[in-house]
Amino acid sequence: MIDDTGQNEDRLFAQLAAESQILWINPALSTSHDVTAYKKDIADARRRLHNAHYHLQRSFPGTRALSKVVESPLFSAEDLAKCWDIPRWLVKADHCLPIAGSIKARGGFNEVLAFAESVATENGLPPPSSGMPNYTHPDARRLFSHYSVVVGSTGNLGLSIGMIASSLGFRTAVHMSRDAKSWKKDLLREKGVEVIEHAGDYSVAVEQGRESAKSDPKCHFVDDEHSVNLFAGYGAAAAELASQLEQLQVVVDDDHPLFVYVPCGVGGAPGGITYGLKALFGRNVHCFWAEPSASPCMLLQLLSGVHRPVSVYEIGLDNVTEADGLAVGRASPFVAPLMADLVSGIYTANDGQMLDMMLSVRETESMQVEPSAAISFFGPLFLTASDAGRRYCRVQGIGRTFRHATHVSWTTGGSLVPVAEWGPLYERAKAFRGQAKALANGWNR
């Protein structure tokens, strides 16, 4: 079947099953969006993350020199831009986020802080007033020791939830999927977090976590597949990016489109960011998501229609990838329908291409990012070099204005990776040297 953008759906399914690298353009993308439903949740998340400053600096002394703890820099990737001939290319560096070392700091901290606020309020502590969170009350810690927080994760969400929940005094358990790296589990155990290891994938870890929390009314399960507070925490990043663009005097309007590329696992992080950006920039922001060819769960879900949940196993994929943060077989049933007309498109890349890109980003920009984050750098290349990308720009009326576009790659994780891990990772990556360039050249044919 041929869709409204001229794409052959049967061919796309076949390409997905064959792990080909594709750029899918969303035929249901709308030019007017209703992005009001979660506006208040996102505003609350901004306030909450801002007001957590004092607690975070006290609990994590390494952050005391920072003026803002849950905020990441916006870098200009000039050398990379020159290398790939992209006019203006920026990096939203969530791999630098302190404490959790990944984008999960945004969603995870918001979720746990919201739970802490409500437990404190329910137990008679004063409600959170402006600037003074009630979870810093002298009685709060003892109170929280009777409550627990549980989460299922491929690694980074567990790290984020474990760090913040244990800092507040909650008993904390993290159910880790087979993908989780040992150093992430070790770090959590050092913090007194209980780590439960599963031989199954992300969905299994989430299910086990959900099951274990069910019978205990004092246990909060962080539901990565349905949580509004995770989504809203990610969404709060949109206003942060907007103010950083303004500081750099980057204009976003009809003549200056903004393209943002975000890696996608279950969908919460790219979903929240896209929702937040659409609320601020409307049709002038174009949000593209990136998935590993072995785990393109959101692309498969949106292609199949959002009414029936599908998993990548159904089309014969194994959901095994170096991009551990994105190793998810089934998309969030909460986020997928919300995004059906907001996301511009989704592209895929395989492990070799991600690893080579990771090398290339280190060599040109001296940035150390996880393979999950490196995939965001393929965005501008897909858009400029592939037929689908060029067609998207034509259909959107972005012809001459493309020269004035700003591209933002969202680097979602990396700064906590131990030194001893990078060596072997870069060694492995060298076997794939040239694959990123070969992918970009391949689109030209």
Ligand SMILES: *Cc1c(COP(=O)(O)O)cnc(C)c1O
């Ligand atoms: C979790 C994660 C993502 C994607 O977030 P989802 O909410 O799962 O879509 C991207 N990159 C990294 C490094 C992550 O840990």
